[in-house]
Structures are given as structure tokens and as C-alpha cells.
Amino acid sequence: MNLNPLILEIKNLKAQINENEILKDLNLEIRKGEIHAIMGPNGSGKSTFSKVIAGHPAYQVLSGEILFKGSNILNLDPEERAHLGIFLAFQYPIEIPGVSNEDFLRLAYNSKQKFLNKPELDPIEFFRVINEKLQLVDMSPVFLSRNVNEGFSGGEKKRNEILQMILLDSELSILDETDSGLDIDALKIISNGINKFMNQDKAIILITHYQRLLEYVRPNFVHVMQDGKIIKTGGPDLAKELELKGYEWLK
């Protein structure tokens, strides 16, 4: 039994978008040092769950609580949640025209440094930091000069998300279908990055459809989400069972 401190507590969470209730009484507890996988059929509310934790303005929380390291974050802006240590790797990372990846990454890094009252880095100092992280996800420095996600392949976009996760060193990372659309080599690279990044002070939520990722990144818990609720929780074996039997079996 892991008795590390709780990093995330979600209590009776209900949330909607466009007056459409998606999350219906969701409960979850995550402790430091844990990896949780959330699986579930399309439309069960997995992506909504990740956006609500990150504070996307399109979603409204109707009731319930989200506690991050013991304090309620529901009234915080997305950037404040990011500063506190919540990271979301997007399912569909968006292209940002005219902004180089290097500038973007440095600005994100320095925003966090500033929040932590640490010195901000100039481009040369930053290059040293980022160069080291690039190797962890097997990316060439050339890609720093390209615009954020512009013209990136699906795999490059996902690797860029993992790079940002490693760079910002957040305590809680939510990976929304980071594995989908990846070939086996890219999946290995990304899994490797995640495993090197993970330690006892952090927690990761993997949202995925496939058991495949979980062979490389071993979760402590697997949850099944359906209709805005977690309907079953188990160990890694639950994922294998789902792969064989599908979700219908749980009904």
C-alpha cells in the first residue's frame, strides 16, 4: 500500500459543456509516485475529465471538488494550475503559426521559473537545458527553429508534448491519448521518456484506448470510465482483460 501524500483528490465531480452533462459524479484519488490509467469507450468523458482538471474555459463544473496537493483549484485560472504543477499533454496538439518552438518552450519554462522565484534563462542558457531534454525523446535540435507543431507529423507532435512535460517537470501530468496514432518505434521512444521522467514525487494519468502503451509504462491502477463515472478500478491485469473482452463485459 502506497502511503505517499495525496496529489489529486476528485470528489463527486459533475461538469458540463454546452449544457451537456458529461462528468456525472466522478471520484478519484491519486498519490505521489503512482501511475493511473483511465480507459473507457469513446464518449465516456475521458478527455472532458482532463480538460476540466486543466481548467479549460469551455467546461463548467456543476458540483464537487478538485483538490490538488490538498487545496481546491476550481477557482484558479488555467495558467495558475499549470504553475502549481498540472500538465496536460493534448490529444490533438494545436499548431501555433509564427512562433518558433524554441521561443515557445523558453517562454513556458521562464513563466514557471518566474512563478517559482527562480532566475529566468536567456536563449543561450536555455539552449543547454533544452538540448539535454531533446535527447530524452530522440528529437533533433533542428526542430527548435520550426514553428510550434506546424507541419509536424502526428508522432512529432506527441513527442513535442512529452518534451514539454519533461521540460516543465510538473508534478501531475495527464497524458490524453498520447499513444494513439504512433508507430511502434515512436511508442517506445515516448514510453522511454515517460519512464525516465517518472519518480516518487510525481504522478501520471494515462488516458488511453489501448493496452499496448501499458506494456511499456506500467500503471499502478487501471480505471474504467463510462458515462462520466469510474465504474471499475483494478490493477494492470484489468487492462488485459478489457483488451480481450471489450467494455460490454462490464455492463
Place this chain on the structure above:
Amino acid sequence: MNNQSNKILNSNITKLVNQPYKYGFSTVIEKDIIEKGLNESIIRLISKKKKEPKFLLEFRLKAYKKWKEMKSPEWGQLKFSEINYQNIIYYSAPKIKKKLNSLDEVDPELLKTFEKLGISLTEQKRLTNVAVDAVFDSVSIATTFKEELAEHGVIFSSISEAVHDYPELIEKYLGSVVPIGDNYFSALNSAVFTDGSFCFIPKDVKCPLELSTYFRINDQKSGQFERTLIVAEKNSQVSYLEGCTAPQYDNNQLHAAVVELVALENADIKYSTVQNWYTGNEYGQGGIYNFVTKRGLCAGSNSKISWTQVETGSNITWKYPSCLLVGNKTKGEFYSVALTNNYQQADTGSKMIHVGKKTRSRIVSKGISAGTSKNTYRGFVNISNKAIGARNYSQCDSLLIGNLSNANTFPFISVQNPTARIEHEASTSKIGEEQIFYFLQRGISIEKGIELMISGFCRQVFTELPLEFAAEADRLLTLKLEGSVG
């Protein structure tokens, strides 16, 4: 995207973009003003007040006659109520009791006004490497560094003074690039223009200073009709910048300027504009109607004219800085950033007319539309049958901020010989909710995020501005796009 978040996004961006207009104050000053309305006797009166030679009065009257026969162009993507030309004052000047001998005699209110605008005219504080001609309503108030420039043979003065001091140059070049009847607004300007700047760079001289004119509309009912003429003789070089602001009034004011550039053999003219006229309020009331004709003639071979504009102001912008590439191996360039917000409408672009052999032109246009504004690029590239080996490259990029703004691109290309090489690239991108959320999720504030996107988008154009003003342009855009976001 859902409506609720749409609303949040739009209000965030609106707050960000709606910085109060810093230059909206007006100056109380004793004025020499004539009755509103336009007719032949008004034109004679203006000419008389300015003690003009006969050729200029004739120029004006001929233009007025043409203008009366013409119709206001309707092809622009612009919607505005009809302008009542009889309701405009065509001459308004601060009262000056006697001829000024030095800046010390300029009304301190005027000096203060320009001081407040960040344009210092006094000896101690003026920019050390920029000569400024300050135009207030209808007349030029002061021109700095005149003597210093004269040592190099460079003439830089108000066009009214130039009419008296160098009538032969004015008569030769005025209307030589933009003919009187070229278009409705150039005809109007030719009839009633009151002041503007004149620059003459003699043969083999590289102008030692940046030249700059600062236009200020102050009076509520007057229009501003300035005329700028720049002549660069063989092997000469000049860089010129114009800036403009106006007070905040709830009626629309008309600004119809004409700028003519003449580059002789091997000459190089760089003309930059930072336009910040009052845009009107957030409901679209007030603001300047900006109808401007700017054209450069590359008359001599190997000459080059480069236009750079940063257009952030005005309720309506109608402006197409153009190059007539007549000499062989001449080069025309147009770099533009046009930012529109709220109910602003901009229809702007360039014309490149290739006549000479091996002529080259380059158009880089960046349109940014926010709020419910409308931003249109309109371009015309014409390669005549004589322009053997001509080349053009055009790039038009539009950036939409929010979901209610509008961008159009109308490139028109006409090629009459097979040796020409034309390239056209266009793109449209959007700063929407998802991009902003991406920035926020990475801990970057909305202001920083938008600033980064805008400056990245405009970089190609800003690098073309004279160094002294690149920072100013960056600041101006940031000013318009920064603010506290709740």
C-alpha cells in the same frame, strides 16, 4: 466551439485589444479657419491664403473640375455612409501673427502637443538622427535640422514653403506620378491640399538623417489633405517615415493624402509609415476615414522604391502604395502590417506595374483582424509586354483573432509576356480559443501568448522598418494588443 466559451474568448481578446487610445486629446488653440464647404471660391481662398503662384491655383482648379465629374469608388470591401463634402472645413491653421524665425516663436501649446505625442521639436530633446516636419491640421508647424540638411544640399521643408522657395521643382514634379485625375480622392487632394512635406535629395547624396513627417489632425470638423513629394536624384539615397494621430471625436474625419515619390537613376527611396489615426470607439462611432494615394516612380534604371507600412488606426483605410517600375532593372517593394479591431475596415495592398526590363517587385502583406473588423488585401501585379525578364513575388498572410473577424484577399495578376516569373503565396491562420488554452496550459499568460504570435507573424515586415521605428511599431502593436485580462 460552444457559445459560452466563445463569449469568454471574445471578451478576453476584446479587453486585450481595446487599450484606450493614448493620443485622443485635443489642443485648444486660436485658429485661422475658413467656412466649411467646397467650391471654386474656397479653393481660390486657400490658394490666396497660401500666397501661391498662378500655376498652383490652376492645378487646383483643374483638379476640382475633374473631381466634380468623378464618383467615389465603390469597389472596396468597405461599408460607410456617404461623405458630405460640403460639411468639411478645408483649411484650419493655428493663428500665427508673424513669420517665424525660430522654434522659440512657435506657440508653446503646439510644442506641448507634439511633446505629448512623443515628438520633441525643441533643440534639446529632439531625436538626434531624425529630422522632423510637424504638420498640425492644415499647416506645417516646424521642420527640424533644416540647416544641417541644407549643408548636404538636401531640401526638407513643408510643401507650402517649397512652393515659394523652389517653384520650378514643384511645378516639374507635382502630379507627375499621381496625375490630377488619377482617382476620386487624389483629385480632391489636388484641389484642396494645404500642406505636407517636400524632400529633394541631390545627385550622389546619401541623406545623412532619417526624414520624418508627423501629421496631427486636431480640429473636429476639418479634413486633412496633405501632399508629400520626394525626389531622389541620380545615385542618391533617402529613408523617410511618416507618423500620424488624431483626437477622439465621435464624428468621422476625412484624411485624403497623396504621396508621390520619384527615384532617378540608381536612387533608393525607403518610405515607411506608422499610421495610428483614431479608430473610432468600440461601437464603430467616430474615427478617421483614411483615403490615401501613394505611388512611387522608379524612373531611372537601377532605382529602388520600398514601401513599409504599419497600419493600426483609422476607421476606414483605403490605401495601395504602388510602384511604377519604368526604368530597366528597377525594384519595387511593399511590406505591410495592417491591424484592424472593433468595427475598423481596411482595404489595403499594393500595385506593382512592371514596364522596364528585368524589373523586380516583392509584396509581403500581413493582415491581422480582431473583433468584428474587416481586413482586405487587394493587390495588382502587372507585367507589360516590354518588361522582359520581370519578376514578382507576393505573399499575403491573414491572421484572425477570435471568431467574428473577417479577412479577404484579392490578388490580381496580369502578365503580358512569357519571360515573366510570378510567385504568389497566401495563408490564413487563426488565434482561437484552443491556441490560447495551449499557451495558458503551459503557464504562459494570454498577453504574452498573443504578443508572441503577433510579433512572429509581423517579423518579416518589422525588420524592414528603420531601426529607430521598429521598436516603436512593436510597441504600438503591443499597446493595442496588451492589457489586463481577468
